[in-house]
Amino acid sequence: MKILIFCLAVALVHGAEYRFPTNESEPACKLMKITAVMELMQTSQDQNDTKTVTVKLAELPVKVEDGACLEPNQTSTNLDLNIKDGAAAWGFLFTIDAKKNLFMASTFSFTPNDFFSNDENETVSVNIPSEQLSEYTKSYICDAAITSMFNATPVENSTYFYSLSLTVSDFQVQIDGIENSTFSEGDHCQEDTKTTTAMPVTTTENPGPGKPPVNNFTIPGNCILIKSALAVELPYQTASQNTSKTINVPVVPAKDVKGNCNLTSNSQMLSFKFFDTWVMSFIFTADGDSLQASVDDSRAYHLSNVSLVYTEDPKHFPNTSNPGAAKTVSANGLDQFKVEGDQSSFKCNSETDLDLGNGAKLDISNFQYRAFANDNSTDFGSSGVNECSADSDSNSVVPIAVGAALAGLVVIVLIAYLIGRRRSKRTGYESV
Numbered sequence: 001m002k003i004l005i006f007c008l009a010v011a012l013v014h015g016a017e018y019r020f021p022t023n024e025s026e027p028a029c030k031l032m033k034i035t036a037v038m039e040l041m042q043t044s045q046d047q048n049d050t051k052t053v054t055v056k057l058a059e060l061p062v063k064v065e066d067g068a069c070l071e072p073n074q075t076s077t078n079l080d081l082n083i084k085d086g087a088a089a090w091g092f093l094f095t096i097d098a099k100k101n102l103f104m105a106s107t108f109s110f111t112p113n114d115f116f117s118n119d120e121n122e123t124v125s126v127n128i129p130s131e132q133l134s135e136y137t138k139s140y141i142c143d144a145a146i147t148s149m150f151n152a153t154p155v156e157n158s159t160y161f162y163s164l165s166l167t168v169s170d171f172q173v174q175i176d177g178i179e180n181s182t183f184s185e186g187d188h189c190q191e192d193t194k195t196t197t198a199m200p201v202t203t204t205e206n207p208g209p210g211k212p213p214v215n216n217f218t219i220p221g222n223c224i225l226i227k228s229a230l231a232v233e234l235p236y237q238t239a240s241q242n243t244s245k246t247i248n249v250p251v252v253p254a255k256d257v258k259g260n261c262n263l264t265s266n267s268q269m270l271s272f273k274f275f276d277t278w279v280m281s282f283i284f285t286a287d288g289d290s291l292q293a294s295v296d297d298s299r300a301y302h303l304s305n306v307s308l309v310y311t312e313d314p315k316h317f318p319n320t321s322n323p324g325a326a327k328t329v330s331a332n333g334l335d336q337f338k339v340e341g342d343q344s345s346f347k348c349n350s351e352t353d354l355d356l357g358n359g360a361k362l363d364i365s366n367f368q369y370r371a372f373a374n375d376n377s378t379d380f381g382s383s384g385v386n387e388c389s390a391d392s393d394s395n396s397v398v399p400i401a402v403g404a405a406l407a408g409l410v411v412i413v414l415i416a417y418l419i420g421r422r423r424s425k426r427t428g429y430e431s432v
Contacts, residue, residue: 019181020067020079028181029069030079031139032092035170040126041307041332042112042160060084070176077175087114094175096136102175105130108164126152126164129266137177139186144220145169146191146260147269147281151333163305163332165269165281191220191261212248214366217270221261222376224270225345226282228367234329235359236312238319244359247316250274267304268371278310284371287338299372303337306330306354306362329356337369337388344381345370348388 020030065082080091088110095103106128112120128150133140145167152162174183217226230249235242252272259270271281283305307330312320331354337346347368354362370380 016062018064018079018081020064020069022064024181028178029176030067030077031172031174031178031181031183032079033170033172033183034168037167038108039165040110041163041165041330042116065089079175083110084114087111092173093130094136095130100136102133102136102140103130104133104173108166112160112162120155120158120160122155122158124152124155124158124162126150126162128164128166133173134187136175137184139172139174139183140189141186142171142189142192143169144189144191145258146189147258147271148260148267150267161333165283165307210248212363212365213251215249215252217252217257217272218254218378219257219259219261219270222378223261223373224259224268224282224284224369224371225373225378225380226270226367226369227380228369229365230280231363232308232310232356233361233363234310234317234327236317237321239321245317246363249280275310275313275316278308280309281305281307282369284369286372300341301339301372302335303369304334305332306334306356307332308356308360308362329358329360331356331362337367339370339386342384343386344383346386346388347380348391350388350390352388352390 016034018032018034019028021028060083062081062083065080067079068077070077075097076093076095078091078093080089082089088108090106090108092104092106095105097103107125108128109123109125111123112118128148146169147165147167150164150166152164154161172183172186174186177184212229212231214227214229217228218224231246232249233244233246235244237243252274256273257270258272260268266286267283269281269283271279273279282303284301285304287300287302307328309326309328312322312325312327314320314323317323334354336354337348339346345368348364349366351363351365352367354364356362368380368385373381
């Protein structure tokens with residue numbers, strides 16, 4: 001069976017605005033403005049093929065399907081968007097806690113066959129966890145671009161696994177306290193207001209001929225720190241044969257690194273751009289109940305997804321038969337590079353290969369990372385570091401080798417001593 005990876009990018013552009021009631025002759029009781037990009041990934045275990053479909057929401061019919069006004073003493077309300085006459089939907093649920101704080105959760109759902117013509121007609125749902133916004137009578141504003149990764153709820157008898165990479169920016173929402181159908185003054189998200197000192201991007205002094213440089217990556221908030229040398233091996237078709245090319249990731253300026261520091265989500269993402277249009281993303285996922293441990297910084301987590309979006313340009317793919325083609329490769333559902341609750345980071349200097357599907361491979365070395373950090377620190381911490389087994393094995397080689405060398409030296413000295421003693425005795429006999 002040929003199983004594919006499908007990637008759907010849905011773009012809400014220029015801060016599309018929605019209101020309820022939809023009749024503009026009535027005063028609005030809910031307002032939302034949003035710019036969003038969604039990359040839906042449909043993945044198989046063997047990841048043989050990749051197809052990318054880009055859809056601009058402005059080209060599709062979108063309408064507010066449901067959304068009641070908040071009544072006195074009511075603690076929850078919703079706003080639902082119908083996309084492409086039911087082919088997709090995005091439902092937002094707003095709840096208010098005892099301290100009058102507003103929380104928002106949402107569900108994005110779609111019918112794969114309406115977008116991919118793949119005979120998958122059962123609705124796929126991606127649940128986006130609740131996060132705290134502002135006091136419920138104010139508007140909440142987040143101009144910064146924030147990217148998060150979520151896995152879809154598995155569909156019974158489906159041959160595909162789905163996940164969602166969601167980037168939201170230019171976002172504003174208000175569900176109460178609206179006057180004249182316009183947003184009131186609001187609270188900004190921490191990504192808009194936080195100022196941090198970015199970790200400098202550096203390289204090793206001498207990475208060696210043909211070796212990739214070591215980059216240091218971080219994002220505002222410093223919740224994710226990554227240090228690594230990275231190289232990708234990518235197959236491609238020339239005019240006459242199949243071949244592959246290993247490409248080292250160059251030094252990446254700090255301005256090209258993005259991500260999110262949402263500590264109330266169970267996933268965090270760091271992505272960076274290189275070669276102008278190439279984008280590599282790392283997604284880290286908190287394990288189980290440790291999602292609630294953000295206050296004491298004791299959650300356990302691991303690397304769950306790696307993806308690369310690239311272009312087959314002639315510079316990096318000589319004599320390619322498909323110049324300018326946009327490609328996506330990814331490794332999804334990973335459970336690697338674990339950091340336990342009492343550890344500060346994961347470290348692996350040894351080279352590690354990650355299969356990105358379609359014959360593509362990511363080579364990682366001199367690697368160390370931490371995620372879900374809430375101390376705004378630019379170092380990896382001084383508590384326990386989880387070292388990979390390859391490093392532990394290589395570290396044990398040195399003392400073993402030294403011990404073997406010393407043992408050999410002792411044997412050589414002993415043999416030399418015995419030979420010398422034997423010769424001295426023989427010389428004594430001859431003199432007598």
